[in-house]
Amino acid sequence: MAILEIVKDPDPVLRRKAEPVTQVTKRIRRLIKDMLETMYSADGVGLAAPQVGVSERVIVVDIGEGPVALINPEIEIDEASGKEIDVEGCLSIPGTFGYVERAEEVVVNGLNETGRSTRIKAEGLFARALQHETDHLDGVLFIDHALEIQSETDK
Numbered sequence: 152m153a154i155l156e157i158v159k160d161p162d163p164v165l166r167r168k169a170e171p172v173t174q175v176t177k178r179i180r181r182l183i184k185d186m187l188e189t190m191y192s193a194d195g196v197g198l199a200a201p202q203v204g205v206s207e208r209v210i211v212v213d214i215g216e217g218p219v220a221l222i223n224p225e226i227e228i229d230e231a232s233g234k235e236i237d238v239e240g241c242l243s244i245p246g247t248f249g250y251v252e253r254a255e256e257v258v259v260n261g262l263n264e265t266g267r268s269t270r271i272k273a274e275g276l277f278a279r280a281l282q283h284e285t286d287h288l289d290g291v292l293f294i295d296h297a298l299e300i301q302s303e304t305d306k
């Protein structure tokens with residue numbers, strides 16, 4: 152495993168629409184392991200592949216309940232419910248925080264690291280992290296829809 156370099160805004164890879172993964176290969180499994188190690192070493196709760204310079208649809212999340220990796224994640228719009236506003240940050244935008252409205256509960260479909268279809272029901276912080284990371288795959292950053300943005304340098 153390896154700790155990868157986290158790409159920072161405004162690197163263009165963060166704004167690109169990431170490509171779907173066509174096959175869950177050894178390379179993808181290694182990418183997932185490296186992304187998890189990178190996320191843990193940076194004290195993050197989620198990471199998307201574009202944040203390590205890989206424009207492919209892979210995300211990892213761990214809100215303290217164990218690692219979850221999803222390949223080609225798709226949020227089921229019909230199953231999203233509730234609205235919640237809470238503070239978010241991003242490892243690619245260090246020192247910046249903002250309040251973002253997200254669905255309180257979501258259902259996300261995708262593939263796991265073995266290539267199996269998986270369906271995850273999430274709520275609260277887990278749901279928020281999944282929405283934040285899935286946004287990254289479409290080149291969307293939380294600052295794009297934050298209601299209020301604060302930088303540490305503003306203090």
Ligand SMILES: [Zn+2]
Nearest residue numbers: 240241242243
């Ligand atoms: Zn982020």
